[in-house]
Amino acid sequence: MECYQRHDGYQALRTALAMDPDAVIGTVKDSGLRGRGGAGFPTGQKWSFIPQERSPRSDQKVQGTVGAGAKPHYLVINADESEPGTCKDMPLLLATPHVLVEGAIIAAYAIRARHAFVYVRGEVLPVLRRLQTAVAVAYASGFLGRDILGSGFDLDLVVHAGAGAYICGEETALLDSLEGRRGQPRLRPPFPAVAGLYACPTVVNNVETIASVPAIIRGGVDWFTSMGSEKSPGFTLYSLSGHVTTPGQYEAPLGITLRELLDLAGGVRAGHALKFWTPGGSSTPLLTSEHLDVPLDYEGMAGVGSMLGTKALQIFDETTCVVRAVRRWTQFYAHESCGKCTPCREGTYWLAQIYERLEDGTGRPEDLDKLLDIADAIFGKSFCALGDGAASPIISSIKYFRDEYVAHLEGGCPFDPHASMLASPEGALT
Structure with a gap:
């Protein structure tokens, strides 16, 4: 907590709590932040789908809650990282869990939710313990619970451990699992924004998406859009694994190419050449060495018949069948x-x-x-x-x-x- 606050931690929360919730949604929408969990849906637009009821006693929107008699709103953060080759959310949570906690509070405030859940893959026990500790410290520091920083906004954040099923990474199957049911996808419509967790309006976002919010609030829209491309602005995490000299997580602007990332990672392992690779985990159409200079953003990948997905770049050389x-x-x-x-x-x-x-x-x-x-x-x-x-x-x-x-x-x-x-x-x- 002390280290995070020394690096401007929870400053974005103070800024957000001084804003109207709709203004927070507007800022995220103007930033062009797209979901980092695979689909790339605009985050601010997703938040705006949540019905914003008005108080029956006033024409003003209620801060941090919903109108009397209305259904509660929920924020659910998908930390069930299970796509083969994907390894960005777990290292992020292990390195700096408070950036997710701060982002969750801001997001919940924006959509007027008083309860938020982080659905973590239960097999990654060190990450689960670290996040639970961070949440407990946030409660003790007054960033969670009742009347956060004297704003009148209340929020309870629950860390929920899943049982390690790939299908629970699908948002509606995740909601079923949270409710104690077998994790299976739901028929849509209704979409989670209308009838999600406990049949109430719900926003489901990926860990990296929520963790990007504090930086946007703190740095501003112009700063965020100065990186990336016009339709895919901002920074993101690329996971390089396989036959690469230095595998790991690389934070870079959207639109960087695989050739540039390989230069950062020391290239394909010595004495070998790239044969094929996945841009977003095993569920995305694989590409070859002829696609080395295609921008790694949503439009660039779609242009060559693939998907950016979770940005899990699995590198395979010529020895691979x-x-x-x-x-x-x-x-x-x-x-x-x-x-x-x-x-x-x-x-x-x-x-x-x-x-x-x-x-x-x-x-x-x-x-x-x-x-x-x-x-x-x-x-x-x-x-x-x-x-x-x-x-x-x-x-x-x-x-x-x-x-x-x-x-x-x-x-x-x-x-x-x-x-x-x-x-x-x-x-x-x-």
Whole structure:
């Protein structure tokens, strides 16, 4: 707490509490901050969807609460980081948990919520303990609880540990889990802004999104928009992993290229060349070395048929078998499917069976077309985005590396398994 406050911690909160809640929403909207959890939806616009009831006794909007008889508002922060290759939220919480706490208070004030929840992946126990400690210290310091900093605004922040299910990273499945139900996606509409947690208006934001808010309030809109691109302003965290000299988290303006990030990270490991990479975790269509200079923002990635996603840049060199890598991802999605919808439940199962045949040398000539047919039956037709995530690497890998798939059909895997990243102690995926 002392260290965070020495670096202007909780100054943005004091500024926000002196503003009207609508002015806070307006500032975030003007900044152009987009959700950092994958979809990139404008954050200020998402906050403005929450119905702002007026007090029956006055024409003025009520500070920090809602009108009498109205449903309460909730803020839910998604810290269930589970996308393969994604490792930005957990290091952020471990390094500086108070930036999330401060952002949560500001966001809750803006949407007039008196209760906020942080849904943390329960498997990361050190992060969970560190965040719980930060919340307890914030209560003791008067930043949480009743009458925060004498503003009349009340907020309770609850840290909730999930049980480690990938599907609970989907916002509506997360809400079901918070309510004590099995984590499965909900049918939309109604959207969470109308009927979310406990059927009340709810905002669900990613950790990095909320953690970006204090800097925006403190630095101002002009400062934030001076970074990034016109439609994707600001800074963000890029996670580099795999066959890269110095893996880790790199904070940079949106729109930086992979070539520039690799320069910062020391390049691909010595003696090897880039073969393919993911821009936003395993659920985004993979790209190749020809996309090194594409801007890493939402528009740039969409322009080459991929997605920025969670900005989890997994780097694979020429020793990696693309079929084996995509098979590992496919097995993951088959295992993590909640089973609620038929396309995802059945499709991921059969995709895994076909990849097993390709890997053990018993593939059939029709298998490539069958992979594409099943992927097409899942993509855009499943209940949530898990189906899209399972299909995307398959479709893109066949698009760019069809010859490698054909080689598996004709004579088995052309790669020595011990040279593959997936079996190598140098960069094994876990």
